[in-house]
Amino acid sequence: MDIVLATLDAGGNVAPMLGLGVELAGRGHDVRVIGHPQQRATFEAAGLDFHPYAHATPWDPIAPKSTLPGLWGYIHQLTERAKGEDLVELARDASVVVVDCMLLSALDAAGSAGLPHVALVHTFHAYFDGPWRAGPIGIASRLKGLNPRRVWAECDAVVVCSDPSLDPAGARAWPDTFLWTGPVQPRTEPASPASPPRVLVSLSTISFPGQRQVLQRVLDGLADAPIELVVTTGPAVDPDELRVPANATVHRFLPHDEVMAGCSAVITHGGHSTSMRALAHDLPLVIIPMHPLLDQPMVGKAVEAAGAGVTIKKSSKPAAFRTAVDTVLDDAHRDAAAAIGARIRAIDGAVVAADRILEVAREA
Incomplete structure (x- = not known):
């Protein structure tokens, strides 16, 4: 199958998408990733085919930002239509696209293009459906016609890469399209503490x-x-x-x-x-x-x-x-x-x- 993953450079959201890409590629599927140009080395080091956004606004999450400009820049990254256009152009013949749940414009574009699409949630869904949706990001998104609940509800699946017992949303009833998978991360073993601690x-x-x-x-x-x-x-x-x-x-x-x-x-x-x-x-x-x-x-x-x-x-x-x-x-x-x-x-x-x-x- 031909699978396209859409991500952005925002810190902790990257590891689950990377782990998923490696798992899918390891099963013999063709996996392409679209993201910010500076993410190329991360995904190519894992053997994945990477494509930078061609028309999206540049973004540097490391550069120091004051609160308000940083917030508005972040909102723009999640809602700008250019990312969705770039994704649809890359994924026209894809079997399925997997999109970071924060990229509302890309999810919306995938749905409008008739692409089978999955939202990947990299932390507690209670956060995204709570403070994130009710706060400045959610408000600004709705003003742009990108109501988060609508966008997620229109996905073919919403995959929550977290522990349902820790995620406050995990105990609530959700549509069958929602699935808690547990964290996506390399397999580990219990630590053997050193001395001194x-x-x-x-x-x-x-x-x-x-x-x-x-x-x-x-x-x-x-x-x-x-x-x-x-x-x-x-x-x-x-x-x-x-x-x-x-x-x-x-x-x-x-x-x-x-x-x-x-x-x-x-x-x-x-x-x-x-x-x-x-x-x-x-x-x-x-x-x-x-x-x-x-x-x-x-x-x-x-x-x-x-x-x-x-x-x-x-x-x-x-x-x-x-x-x-x-x-x-x-x-x-x-x-x-x-x-x-x-x-x-x-x-x-x-x-x-x-x-x-x-x-x-x-x-x-």
Whole structure:
């Protein structure tokens, strides 16, 4: 089958689409990906055929942005008609197209062109159907004729790549077109903690206001703790700008699975991808939401309610981060994280998602 995946460069949304593409290609299907030009290396490294948007507005998620211009730029990325036009041009003969659920214009264009199409949800659907839809993004989208609920309802399937027991929407009744697959991520094993305890700190690859300052307060607060801190900054923060204590190392990039395999806990911003990776390794979390309009506060609340972590404000004093880490290193938080980890490892989200997408293609 000929399958086209439509994505955008927005951080944690990329990994599930990439994992799905690899799974489909591994089954012998022809997979083409359309996305922002800077995503080429990521998808081609996985052996996938990549096509950049020809007419879409450029977007750099790493460049620092003030709140209002950043928000309006983001809304434009999700609703501009050019992405839909580029997708339809590429996918005229495709068996099925899979589109990031945020790309409302592309989903709408696929439906209008009569293409079998699937929306891929990369985090809690409760976030997209709640704060995202009710907030500035949803309001602006409706003004442009792109009501999110209508666009998703018109899809042949909506695949939610999350754990239905953590996603607040997972317990509600949904149409048969909706399916929770579990997270789409590489298969993992429970961590074997090192001694002294190793704690990974990873806030985001996307630039958020105050990110460097938060990392510095985390480092300062844990400087005297009997732990090993491993910090990854991604492209958003220059490691040379941080004061690094003796018990810490700071890196632009490290393979998280390799680091997590020896960790006892993870400090993160609450992005769905990093949080699910940690839980799949049975690791409890300290979650520092970096942006109130994104899914991070909801992910933090769900993890905390499950007993697998704590949420702390990004404005917290250094000492509060030490208290939070001490809290999640206890047996209760480790046991709760391990219960979630076992559930995530029991289901291969990429396999379940690919099966559903191919079912849509066969039924078209």
